Every structure is written in structure tokens, then in C-alpha cells.
Amino acid sequence: xxxxTTRAGTVRHGSADxxxxxxxxxxxxxxxxxxxxxxxxxxxxxxxxxRSLRTLRIRRDWSQADAxxxxxxxxxxxxxxxxxxxxxxxxxxxxxxxxALGADLDVRVRWHGEGLxxxxxxxxxxxxxxxxxxxxxxxxxxxVEVTFSHFGERGSVDVLAWHPxxxxxxxxxxxxxxxxxxxxxxxxxxxxxxxxVIGRERGWVPVVIGRLLVIGASAxxxxxxxxYEDLFAAAYPDRxxxxxxxxxxxxxxxSGLWFVRDSIPDGxxxxxxxxxxxxxxxxxxxxR
Numbered sequence: 536x537x538x539x540t541t542r543a544g545t546v547r548h549g550s551a552d553x554x555x556x557x558x559x560x561x562x563x564x565x566x567x568x569x570x571x572x573x574x575x576x577x578x579x580x581x582x583x584x585x586r587s588l589r590t591l592r593i594r595r596d597w598s599q600a601d602a603x604x605x606x607x608x609x610x611x612x613x614x615x616x617x618x619x620x621x622x623x624x625x626x627x628x629x630x631x632x633x634x635a636l637g638a639d640l641d642v643r644v645r646w647h648g649e650g651l652x653x654x655x656x657x658x659x660x661x662x663x664x665x666x667x668x669x670x671x672x673x674x675x676x677x678x679v680e681v682t683f684s685h686f687g688e689r690g691s692v693d694v695l696a697w698h699p700x701x702x703x704x705x706x707x708x709x710x711x712x713x714x715x716x717x718x719x720x721x722x723x724x725x726x727x728x729x730x731x732v733i734g735r736e737r738g739w740v741p742v743v744i745g746r747l748l749v750i751g752a753s754a755x756x757x758x759x760x761x762x763y764e765d766l767f768a769a770a771y772p773d774r775x776x777x778x779x780x781x782x783x784x785x786x787x788x789x790s791g792l793w794f795v796r797d798s799i800p801d802g803x804x805x806x807x808x809x810x811x812x813x814x815x816x817x818x819x820x821x822x823r
Contacts, residue, residue: 584629584640585619591636592617605635639715658711662751663694665795666709670696673782675705676739683726683733692726697739703785704734704741711751713759720770723748745789747778752794760792767792 592602603613608628616624616632626642633640644651667677676699681692694707708723726733727746734741748771750756760767771792773781778791 581619581621584621585617587638588617588632588636591638595636597636602632602635606631607635608632639718641715655711658751659709662711662749662795663709666694666707666749670694670782674698674700675782678737681733681737683729685729685732688725688729690722690726692730692733695730695733695737697734697737697741698785701785702740702742704730704739704744705785705789706730706744706746707749708747709749712753713750713756716763716766719748720766723770743785743788745781745785745791747789747791747793749793749795752796757794 588602592599595601597605599614599617600610602617603610606613606628608616608631612624612628613632615621616629621629626640630640663679667679670677676697678695678697679693681695683690683692692706693709694705696705696707697703698705706723706727708719708726710719723746727744730744730746731741750760771790773789773791775793778789778793781789781791
């Protein structure tokens, strides 16, 4: 896999292209997010994105009209993107142009060097702690950050859970925020496919294998899932009450999505995301 990296964004070339013209995929629904004014020190390198798209389009032997059709964009809008004129262009349109060419758009937020990574890691770790506590209370055995290397594929499972009574193995992917949907589903599929082998290494020989995507509950996360509901519904049809019932008494496979609030069974609250308001102490009134 090759990739072109911008200063704050990446266009990743994800899949091998077959020679000739490829079938046009469906367009991702447009959103309201837009790239702000372009400056010389802009965080999204518009020129690099434009050059990357042009290179991938030529590699497929596509015209701009072909690429625009595959992305579900007008030819003029696609041409704008390929020229690097990104001011006012919805990010979803740029993402659609990338996907039409087999690439991913990765726009990153940077803050205080590695400071943001530490905050995100803390949010993820807190959510994993909550899930592990809930599962153990229901009689599951758990293992966290289970690494694997099988058949040339490597990675790690956020939480691998085992229900001895039913010999059910559950592959859990934990996200404090809603990630790139297609990449997450693809990675989860791969881990679930390898789950039986991974489980046997721990002495867990499953009869049933399930998968669960856990997302930190927030209005933003729920809105993001609704935006791509067809995709998430196809991959994770089991939700809410159905997931909780299954966790209490596993019966058959599960493909679930579970929004989890920032509280654990003993009633203690853990802050996963969001701002906390700090109030200044009041000054004493004169004469007191």
C-alpha cells in the first residue's frame, strides 16, 4: 500500500486498481463541513490532495468526467478539487472523490504535540475499563489488547471476551469517537475472521463467535452513525436492548453496535469526553 501524506491530511491509496475502467461506487451523502479559508500555512495541503487525485485518476485511465461520475459529483466540482481549489468545498465531496479512486481521505487534528494523542488514549482506556467491568459482572472472562499475527495479518483486539457456559467468543472493537466507518468495519471483519485462531491460543475454543462495536455515547457520535446508517445497519444490525440481553445470555452469533455511557456498574462516573467547566470562587462581598 502506498500513501501520500500532507502536513495535516493524508490521501491513502487503499486498494489495487484493475486495468481499465472500474465500476462507479455510490456517492457518500454530502455534509455541511467545509474547509476554511486557504492560507499559505494551511493544515490541509490542497495541492498535495489535488496531485494525489490526479495521479490516481490517470493510473485508472479515467477522464475527469469518469471520476466525477464515480464520485457522484458534478464535473465542475470534481475539477475544482483536482485543481486544489478547496475553499468552500464540503469535506464529504473531497472524501467522495478519494473513494471513487480507491483512496481514503485522512484529515487530522493536532494539538500540543502529542497532547491530543494522550487525551484520546485516556478516553479509549476509560471506555475499555467500563466494558471490561460490565462483562465481568455478567460472567464473561476478558483479555485486553490481544495481539495476533496469523496468515500474514497482524493487529490487536481491543477486548476479547469469553463466555464459558455457552463457549461464545466475542470480538470487541472500542472507539471513543466514531471513526472512519469503512476502515473500522473492514478491520473488525478481519479480526472476527481470525477470532477462532486467536481464541484457541488462550484455550478458548468457541462454538459461537460474535462481534461488538462499542462507541462512547455522545450526540456527535449518534449523529455520525445516523449519517451512515445504511452502512452501520448492514454491518451491525443488533443494537441497544438486543445487545444487552445477548450479553446476559448469549444465544447464537451477534453483530452489534452499542453506545456506552461514561458510567460503570458501581455507579461511579468516568469522564470520557467533553469539557468540564471550572468556576472561579466568588469574592467576598465588601464588609464581610
